[in-house]
Amino acid sequence: MSAHPDLVKRPAPKLMLSIQQSLSGGSLSKRFGQGMSKSINLKELSQQLNLSQTTVSRALNGYPEVSAETRKRVAEMADKLGYAPNSQARRLATGRAMAIGHVIPRSIHEMMNPIFLEFIAGAGETYSEHGYDMIITVVEDAQEEGAYREIARRKKADGVIIHGPAVKETRHLLLKELNLPFVVHGRIPGAEETTSWIDMNNRSAFQRATDLLLDLGHTRIALLNGLEHMDFAARRRRGFEDALATRGLTPDPALMRRADMTEPYGCDSALELLESDNPPTAFLVSSMISAIGVARAVGQRGLRPGTDVSIVTHDDALSFLPNSGAVPIFTCTRSSVRYAGQKAAELLLKIIADPSSKPECLHLDAELIVGQSTGPAPAR
Amino acid sequence: MSAHPDLVKRPAPKLMLSIQQSLSGGSLSKRFGQGMSKSINLKELSQQLNLSQTTVSRALNGYPEVSAETRKRVAEMADKLGYAPNSQARRLATGRAMAIGHVIPRSIHEMMNPIFLEFIAGAGETYSEHGYDMIITVVEDAQEEGAYREIARRKKADGVIIHGPAVKETRHLLLKELNLPFVVHGRIPGAEETTSWIDMNNRSAFQRATDLLLDLGHTRIALLNGLEHMDFAARRRRGFEDALATRGLTPDPALMRRADMTEPYGCDSALELLESDNPPTAFLVSSMISAIGVARAVGQRGLRPGTDVSIVTHDDALSFLPNSGAVPIFTCTRSSVRYAGQKAAELLLKIIADPSSKPECLHLDAELIVGQSTGPAPAR
């Protein structure tokens, strides 16, 4: 239970002390040798200013009890001496960690990699703006719960973000028990009202995408979905099926697949399907990465995307996979994950600032963008 | 200079207090209402045990002055009560942040996205194992230096990792001035001896890749490189040129490109080159992502990779872009970035544990793997 077994192996304190001393002595002389200024603390700063620590602290933190003149004097001296309050001390004193935690279990960091990063990048921007740190914990799946408990017990973060909610999700219950504020990226079925979340409209996006294909005359449409134990994928499938049902069509299980959204998944699936007896004329794909695979398969079969085979994909607007231009390569439903990250962070910070606030959510609508990869269904 | 301008707008302390009190009162009752146990601190734990804080702390931290029996008793009680030391307090007392910083400027997080994430995932695993936190700071390019200074001044992290060193790099100088331990992922030209780093052998990998193509009879080889102000890209280019030079060939500038390694970059470049008067018969590409673009272009032109056109790429072993199987899709030079992340983290932790140690480096060799995308140069 205690943190790290190897601590027991630590050398006896006496020994450690002597080592530490000799070391810090060494580095100190080195520092001064390089003309480095030792970083200053509040006490020293206040002595320089002939003020109390209280006043200096208040001046720097913008409390009203300090005269404008004093505040200015303090600010200038702090600036000159390069003072910045020690994070740990401040956190300890205020009781706020000034950090947000992101726990990524192996199943996520092996699977939705780029999407996750993009989200992180967005959230990180928001954190920076508000003086919060982002702390990321990479764990084995089995240790995920433990990671959250650690965060709560050791007060490592003031809140966390739940990534990739599953259809059967439980993390939110744990977090409520731990009293750890959180925001869900995605939605937790059955907890839409009681949790704060930000999500795109997966169902309607895929419904509209399917409609587009149906309007173009496609009736055999393959769905290459993400793993359907994930909430987002389940919703997308529902959108797909709803659109078909509206036209009186029943989905063909042979045309529906689900897996981690890798490139080979797209390629291999497409190849198989195209070789089948009754091949699809269109593909609806859950990720650009897999869609690229589909395009590769189509090319390998000597077919042309947009003419012989139509492809619609969801585009998370990943920065290294731009699908832009006047006419984007892929027809897609697009929703920026990075933006979602920014907003999720904002929402979480708001909740932390006012924990009594009601759960809030943000529903992003994906745009449907027609690109080069769709066209009328070829005549049989 | 002071942290956040908006702090000035904070309500007067009195007011804040009353708010905070009412809030914590509320959440407390709620917590107890849910049967939550308030997280316990060292003082309470030691009282439960009828021991001093000193003894309990030592028992938990594995110091030898505690009897085995007492240690066991302490451990069990801590376990039972779910005690874990408050991170902030511990950090303050020990003076160690127990965290590693990763600063990612916009130029990185927009450009080498997936590679960065993969590295992070590897490093994160190592940190977790050693009880370290990973803190990620996303900043505008102009604020990068400021971010490092903040980390040093506020003691937010015990060390940092330098990502994506440029040919003209200066961050290491800043970090030395700040006395902040660091490890470079990549190499800093001119500072190979004085900094700790971990890198793959970019030059020789690309030299071997080029040799492979030359051996297959290709003489017009296009190089689709990353941005060459980055050290890794400069080295790769050198490897390419060296291989050509060894065979008495001079590189054709018309066949060499450099850009952010996106998918469209690969596709567009390949299309252009293939349409030129004297098109290349082979492509050497710096990233799987761009290589996929090249493959798309090749397909669009009605050509077959490995038969009509050869493609060799560097493969960072990104988890969502597997290039495996008995015969991988792409012939590649492969080196796991995730592994590099693990190793970099290990190295950094070692340096932090013993700051007087000499700079150390780790040179990873990329393997050359022959896949489906290469073949003999077509007869003209």
Add this chain to the structure above:
DNA sequence: TCCGAAATCCAAAGCGGTTTGAGCGTCCGC
């Protein structure tokens, strides 16, 4: 002129750990 409010500032008490230096039995060797 005097008084209470407002404006400033301060000493000291936390926050929750780690580490110091000392205290007190016990046991061993001489």
Add this chain to the structure above:
DNA sequence: GCGGACGCTCAAACCGCTTTGGATTTCGGA
């Protein structure tokens, strides 16, 4: 039988900041 080493434990200092609860000064208004 005695001095000293050892094993175990503790009270208190400290890390660097925020926040409390005054204390002091200033100043407008009666």
